[in-house]
Amino acid sequence: MADRAAPLARTVLQQCVHARLQVCPPGQDEQEEQWVQIGPGMVIYVCFFKGATEDMLPQMVSSLLNQRLCEKPSGGLGSVLEVGGSVLLVPQATLGGRAKGRVMQYHGNIAKEEGRRLYQCLVSLCRAQVEGAAAEVEVAAGDGAQGRR
């Protein structure tokens, strides 16, 4: 009974003209609220499931950054590495939700600390991969705490 393998990660890509993410809410320990923001490019929301490991991250980063989704000035589509632009990585645990009746459940999600570690590793790999890109690419990221809005 070969069932389709459960997913280890889920991402949603959203192209944007600009985007900003609150990475530190106001009022905690008298800190001011902090935001990261990007210009034209894409927001990548990421959620890891139980069983996800570091091994899978290089392939994941390669798929995300090399996918031809960005409009080239000359027409046609190129990857963000070819065309240039900003990438904002957002940890988004809610992508792992499954509806049980009227309530969302997150039983498939990876443990919080493990998810944060994988997310930070993903960010590092993305930053490493844009270093050699032909076009100018910037990677911005949340602080790894899933669930902030």
Added chain:
Amino acid sequence: MADRAAPLARTVLQQCVHARLQVCPPGQDEQEEQWVQIGPGMVIYVCFFKGATEDMLPQMVSSLLNQRLCEKPSGGLGSVLEVGGSVLLVPQATLGGRAKGRVMQYHGNIAKEEGRRLYQCLVSLCRAQVEGAAAEVEVAAGDGAQGRR
């Protein structure tokens, strides 16, 4: 060989403080650009796959509008029908994409005209369902043309 059934629709819900959608780009037939916008609530991106039919829409609308995702003033979560707010429905064919190498393919997507018909039916059903809601709920929608940004 019972494989997991292929999905008939995919949605992504994004909670928002405000959102606006360009429903008519500028410059076509000398028309001005047109936008729909909403205040606090949620954006629901919708994509239909081959095999989707009208029969499934009432259940889909009920799931989307009754899911407990909105923060109640008193704390805890309630549905948008209970808490109130705006719902912006956006046809988003790109949700049906599958990566083949570096290129996205949309072979599973329903035919454009059929998708537009189902989307418009979904909008009507959402509007009908919010009529009797306890709280004030507004439904805004794109024009059904998938792929606009």
